[in-house]
Amino acid sequence: MQHALEPSFRQSVDIMFNRAAALMDIPPGLKEKIRVCNATYTVRFGVRLRGELHTFTGYRSVHSEHMEPVKGGIRYATSVNQDEVEALAALMTYKCALVETPFGGSKGGLCIDPRQWEPHELEQITRRFAYELIKRDLIHPAQNVPAPDMGTGEREMAWIADQYRRMNTTDINAAACVTGKPTHAGGIQGRTEATGRGVQYALREFFRHPEDVAKAGLSGTLDGKRIIVQGLGNVGYHAAQFLSEEDGARITAVIERDGAVIDEKGLNVAALRLHIAETGGVRGFPGATFVEEGAEVLEHPCDILIPAALEGVINMGNAERVRAPLIVEAANGPVTAGADEVLRKRGCVIIPDMYANAGGVTVSYFEWVKNLSHIRFGRMQRRQEEARHLILVDELERLSASHDLKWTLSDGFKQKYLRGAGELELVRSGLDDTMRGAYQAMREVWHSRQDVEDLRVAAYLVAIERVALSYQSKGL
Numbered sequence: 001m002q003h004a005l006e007p008s009f010r011q012s013v014d015i016m017f018n019r020a021a022a023l024m025d026i027p028p029g030l031k032e033k034i035r036v037c038n039a040t041y042t043v044r045f046g047v048r049l050r051g052e053l054h055t056f057t058g059y060r061s062v063h064s065e066h067m068e069p070v071k072g073g074i075r076y077a078t079s080v081n082q083d084e085v086e087a088l089a090a091l092m093t094y095k096c097a098l099v100e101t102p103f104g105g106s107k108g109g110l111c112i113d114p115r116q117w118e119p120h121e122l123e124q125i126t127r128r129f130a131y132e133l134i135k136r137d138l139i140h141p142a143q144n145v146p147a148p149d150m151g152t153g154e155r156e157m158a159w160i161a162d163q164y165r166r167m168n169t170t171d172i173n174a175a176a177c178v179t180g181k182p183t184h185a186g187g188i189q190g191r192t193e194a195t196g197r198g199v200q201y202a203l204r205e206f207f208r209h210p211e212d213v214a215k216a217g218l219s220g221t222l223d224g225k226r227i228i229v230q231g232l233g234n235v236g237y238h239a240a241q242f243l244s245e246e247d248g249a250r251i252t253a254v255i256e257r258d259g260a261v262i263d264e265k266g267l268n269v270a271a272l273r274l275h276i277a278e279t280g281g282v283r284g285f286p287g288a289t290f291v292e293e294g295a296e297v298l299e300h301p302c303d304i305l306i307p308a309a310l311e312g313v314i315n316m317g318n319a320e321r322v323r324a325p326l327i328v329e330a331a332n333g334p335v336t337a338g339a340d341e342v343l344r345k346r347g348c349v350i351i352p353d354m355y356a357n358a359g360g361v362t363v364s365y366f367e368w369v370k371n372l373s374h375i376r377f378g379r380m381q382r383r384q385e386e387a388r389h390l391i392l393v394d395e396l397e398r399l400s401a402s403h404d405l406k407w408t409l410s411d412g413f414k415q416k417y418l419r420g421a422g423e424l425e426l427v428r429s430g431l432d433d434t435m436r437g438a439y440q441a442m443r444e445v446w447h448s449r450q451d452v453e454d455l456r457v458a459a460y461l462v463a464i465e466r467v468a469l470s471y472q473s474k475g476l
């Protein structure tokens with residue numbers, strides 16, 4: 001997706017890293033150690049399908065093991081290559097450090113168009129790929145824990161978990177070898193929508209700071225804001241759905257593979273998703289204007305642009321024409337280093353990928369912890385809550401009796417307080433807390449240092465500092 005003369009995705013990430021690292025007082029050798037990708041494993045394997053042997057190429061990169069396990073999704077797309085996987089693995093290191101999930105960075109990919117294969121064929125391919133990675137501890141609960149990314153979801157994660165279990169029958173922590181599993185197979189509630197939910201929480205947090213909103217030339221709240229979304233997949237769909245349903249934003253355009261649909265009054269996101277599932281694209285969605293050249297819609301006027309599909313879509317070829325004052329990088333690397341500079345000079349505010357899409361890894365962390373603890377997430381907390389509220393209820397009843405008050409506590413009241421927090425509530429509040437905390441960390445750097453121009457450099461500064469501290473305290 002990069003513009004022909006631009007650096008590659010990995011080089012683009014390096015340029016962004018170096019821009020931040022240049023402002024830091026850490027030894028050059030350590031900066032270099034943090035920047036480079038530790039190792040990339042390439043595998044080519046054959047699977048007999050439809051009477052023929054098909055060879056597939058896959059990768060698993062480990063960017064940084066300053067903390068283990070390392071963490072990062074597995075992508076299925078024909079465009080997957082080593083450069084891309086290494087760039088994505090690097091972003092995982094910085095993302096995990098920024099939101100303080102105790103993981104190093106990793107990423108995997110398989111060169112495949114998943115739409116060309118039947119589910120049972122995909123299962124065979126996924127199990128074979130997983131076998132290759134498990135054999136080398138590149139999938140392992142204590143060493144390397146994948147998750148879904150573009151082209152994969154809970155179905156693929158369930159196959160990977162089962163493959164690991166078959167190959168490690170005595171590992172009691174087998175379920176923690178991968179996150180993003182279905183809830184009935186060791187997953188956690190709220191993981192599927194977590195990245196989109198995180199995008200919503202990131203935007204909410206941004207709009208809680210009028211000073212930051214003004215930097216983008218905007219004002220007010222999310223209510224009524226015009227949003228363009230590219231990619232109505234897992235991340236884009238949930239972000240668009242939550243922002244329109246719960247925050248009053250208008251999704252004025254959606255860009256997909258086959259083109260874009262526009263409706264200034266606001267698209268019905270759920271109906272559009274259904275239309276895509278039924279027809280394979282956005283073309284023909286009732287009541288909306290269809291544009292064949294979808295990418296051009298990235299340049300349409302709006303308040304917020306949310307690229308949620310591929311890297312490099314905002315590049316030197318179109319950056320000058322992108323009119324959104326605020327860009328939220330729901331995808332990884334949607335803005336190239338060159339475009340980043342152009343947009344920055346024009347005053348566009350970018351909420352960077354390593355923060356904006358960190359909701360997925362945050363809730364993956366909760367799932368991993370749940371799997372390792374072998375306790376339903378929220379159960380311990382619920383017991384504590386119950387104990388606290390029982391004391392409260394007792395106290396209130398005692399007080400009302402001792403003061404001869406003419407009321408007693410209703411059963412409904414008692415129920416409400418005795419219910420405690422369920423899994424989904426805990427996941428959501430944990431995610432919200434994480435997104436708020438990480439924003440505050442970035443914001444403090446952004447506002448307190450004259451030499452920090454934007455949120456991206458602020459995010460890198462926070463992340464690199466934490467990784468450096470981890471390496472320094474361990475010794476290399």
Ligand SMILES: NC(=O)c1ccc[n+]([C@@H]2O[C@H](COP(=O)([O-])OP(=O)(O)OC[C@H]3O[C@@H](n4cnc5c(N)ncnc54)[C@H](O)[C@@H]3O)[C@@H](O)[C@H]2O)c1
Nearest residue numbers: 149150151195231232233234235256257309331332357360
């Ligand atoms: N899934 C996660 O939890 C997660 C977490 C963090 C970051 N991300 C990042 O978010 C992005 C999207 O991931 P996802 O999981 O939503 O993938 P997905 O496969 O669920 O959805 C991707 C969507 O983009 C669309 N698309 C593909 N090519 C396009 C093009 N050229 N123009 C317009 N639309 C196009 C696809 O049709 C699909 O609807 C990726 O950059 C990924 O790395 C995903």
